[in-house]
């Protein structure tokens with residue numbers, strides 16, 4: 001059944017293209033772009049976005065294999081890097097022409113065994129190195145042994161080697177980031193000498209693109225920037241907003257002084273007032289921390305604070321001073337500043353707030 005929910009996330013595809021062009025303008029001509037569309041395109045709509053920009057980027061990346069399969073099912077033909085494949089996914093990766101990140105010996109050896117058993121030749125794979133994040137990847141001291149293994153087979157070809165900065169947005173960690181970059185350069189030299197050809201190198205996420213031009217290498221991995229954020233206000237302000245989350249007023253109540261609103265009676269009216277019930281709750285991604293006056297929505301351009309606790313499927317808001325009716329539009333956010341403000345107020349970051357918008361919310365694209 002198609003989702004006909006009134007609570008909807010509108011995704012502006014032209015804004016995505018605008019943001020892509022913005023980051024492209026920060027790169028050398030030959031630097032490739034890998035667009036990160038994991039987690040449903042950071043909570044938006046990965047497939048529409050991938051279709052919109054498929055001719056403007058070299059690669060897509062997803063975190064998990066089934067996210068890549070969804071792109072293939074939708075007809076996306078670009079190379080797709082799976083950042084975090086699991087042993088149980090390797091056959092599916094081959095079946096759907098996805099390109100695995102091989103980040104430890106277990107997964108490297110298993111993939112080679114599988115590729116050899118199927119007599120594959122030069123299957124493109126990517127090797128990740130850990131240069132300080134301590135999340136996924138081989139260590140620099142592993143290079144000789146990895147290369148020995150790689151040289152022993154013609155079933156795979158190393159399309160790229162890559163690493164990830166631990167604190168690319170944090171200017172206080174510049175020294176650490178620079179050390180990561182120089183370690184990655186050493187790894188790359190050693191790797192290239194060992195295998196006799198030069199795979200692509202990539203290291204930068206969105207903040208890395210802005211802060212470390214010397215680490216753009218052959219390709220950059222652009223994620224949050226596509227969706228309008230850059231971890232830095234001055235850059236975010238130059239990007240276009242991609243996501244607008246809206247709903248409508250379901251019911252309006254007149255509340256008498258002394259009455260309570262919502263679960264656990266956490267709100268008691270100090271005066272006679274008017275509230276509206278909105279069909280969006282914590283199951284849709286409205287964090288419970290935004291309850292009890294912390295968060296707000298906008299109705300007819302005015303702020304209406306959330307009253308009482310956030311329910312699973314609904315919130316109640318104060319519209320005592322707002323002139324409005326049942327079925328009027330409610331804006332939860334329609335710009336990056338509000339998203340960042342709501343993220344701050346729920347003790348999180350834009351990344352978590354947007355990826356938490358659940359699949360119950362209808363997606364609608366405009367371009």
Ligand SMILES: *Cc1c(COP(=O)(O)O)cnc(C)c1O
Nearest residue numbers: 036164205206221222223224225
């Ligand atoms: C998610 C991810 C990115 C994108 O990061 P942004 O900060 O969103 O640009 C890049 N590289 C890796 C390995 C990732 O997991």
